[in-house]
Amino acid sequence: MNRIYLDWNATAPVLPEAREAMVEALSGVPGNASSVHHEGQIARTVVERARRAVAKAVNAPAQAVVLTGGATESNNQVLRHHVRVTDEPFVICTAVEHPSVIEVVRDLEQEGVRCAIWPVDAKGRLDLGWLEAKLDEGATLVSVMWANNEIGNVYPIAEIAELVHDKGATLHVDGTQALGRIPVDFNGADIDYMTLSFHKMGGPKGIGAIVLREGIKIEAILAGGHQERGRRPGTENVPAAAGLVGAMAALGEQGDAWREALQRKRALFLEALTEQAPGLELRGDLEHTLPNTLNVAFEGIDGEDFLLAADLEGVSASSGSACTAGSLEPSHVVLAMGFEHDDARRSVRFSFGPATPDEDLMEAARRVGAIVERLSALMV
Numbered sequence: 001m002n003r004i005y006l007d008w009n010a011t012a013p014v015l016p017e018a019r020e021a022m023v024e025a026l027s028g029v030p031g032n033a034s035s036v037h038h039e040g041q042i043a044r045t046v047v048e049r050a051r052r053a054v055a056k057a058v059n060a061p062a063q064a065v066v067l068t069g070g071a072t073e074s075n076n077q078v079l080r081h082h083v084r085v086t087d088e089p090f091v092i093c094t095a096v097e098h099p100s101v102i103e104v105v106r107d108l109e110q111e112g113v114r115c116a117i118w119p120v121d122a123k124g125r126l127d128l129g130w131l132e133a134k135l136d137e138g139a140t141l142v143s144v145m146w147a148n149n150e151i152g153n154v155y156p157i158a159e160i161a162e163l164v165h166d167k168g169a170t171l172h173v174d175g176t177q178a179l180g181r182i183p184v185d186f187n188g189a190d191i192d193y194m195t196l197s198f199h200k201m202g203g204p205k206g207i208g209a210i211v212l213r214e215g216i217k218i219e220a221i222l223a224g225g226h227q228e229r230g231r232r233p234g235t236e237n238v239p240a241a242a243g244l245v246g247a248m249a250a251l252g253e254q255g256d257a258w259r260e261a262l263q264r265k266r267a268l269f270l271e272a273l274t275e276q277a278p279g280l281e282l283r284g285d286l287e288h289t290l291p292n293t294l295n296v297a298f299e300g301i302d303g304e305d306f307l308l309a310a311d312l313e314g315v316s317a318s319s320g321s322a323c324t325a326g327s328l329e330p331s332h333v334v335l336a337m338g339f340e341h342d343d344a345r346r347s348v349r350f351s352f353g354p355a356t357p358d359e360d361l362m363e364a365a366r367r368v369g370a371i372v373e374r375l376s377a378l379m380v
């Protein structure tokens with residue numbers, strides 16, 4: 001039985017272009033990018049090429065890109081930096097942000113910083129009126145993801161940017177799940193800070209970025225090195241930077257085709273799933289969604305029971321649940337949408353990529369149908 005990997009929002013398979021560039025760098029670039037000698041300068045060239053490649057991919061100036069260890073680190077740095085340099089900070093984030101935002105906001109609140117969580121409706125949508133009121137109350141930083149990792153919702157970033165800037169506040173956008181799936185135009189969307197992690201779109205794991213609007217500064221939150229012009233200390237990850245160059249080249253060449261393929265595959269998969277698993281419930285805002293993500297629930301079936309059965313049948317998906325003290329807590333995203341605990345636990349996320357074969361999606365739908373039938377029969 002072939003395995004079918006439908007968990008690309010957790011991490012995507014590494015693109016061949018990224019893998020080849022990394023292998024070459026691992027054997028051919030021995031230097032430290034901060035060393036002044038020949039080997040160091042070759043490593044430096046790789047890092048600077050990665051910076052330019054990211055800037056080009058998201059339409060931002062190269063000097064605006066700070067390379068980091070991933071979006072978790074980037075998100076922590078943006079939020080903590082803002083609080084450090086702002087008089088009377090007031091931080092807003094949505095209720096569906098990734099834990100690397102929402103948990104930092106909770107920590108900041110514990111530390112005495114004024115914070116508020118922007119609620120969502122039953123489809124995970126945001127009410128811009130709520131934001132306007134908070135901006136009037138003096139919010140200084142608004143943190144909104146471009147696209148949600150669990151339900152796939154895509155948020156109206158340009159509209160939010162206008163509101164935020166009208167009131168003189170700052171906008172942070174976590175673009176991690178958007179890159180490679182929908183067009184990401186940093187300058188066009190008028191963002192102040194954007195954070196990224198490249199393994200979600202086929203780049204290497206352990207490398208991310210903070211993209212800064214021209215004129216905006218960011219300070220390191222760690223001490224101990226001058227790398228990235230003092231904004232992110234620590235030896236640069238040269239093999240990952242090389243992989244990033246490969247991944248961004250693939251995105252530049254194939255991005256449009258990827259997005260088209262994803263739209264088509266999503267429609268195909270949804271049709272097959274609906275046919276194979278009657279009573280399928282769809283979650284999220286289906287009109288504004290990533291083309292690679294489907295969040296669903298099956299009547300009366302617990303998400304974890306489903307995922308275990310699916311894994312045994314060779315289908316890898318996810319629930320977004322977090323393991324807290326040995327018990328599985330439902331996804332905070334689905335809970336924020338107003339679902340009760342047990343109902344929230346039914347959520348299952350399928351996420352795929354441009355390289356997922358159509359036949360795999362059809363076969364996954366067949367296996368899902370059989371699992372749902374079997375689990376439903378056990379319940380009666």
Ligand SMILES: Cc1ncc(COP(=O)(O)O)c(C=O)c1O
Binds near residue numbers: 073145148149197
């Ligand atoms: C929206 C979003 N932000 C941030 C992250 C964190 O990325 P990383 O684990 O690579 O630091 C993820 C990963 O799941 C994500 O989906």
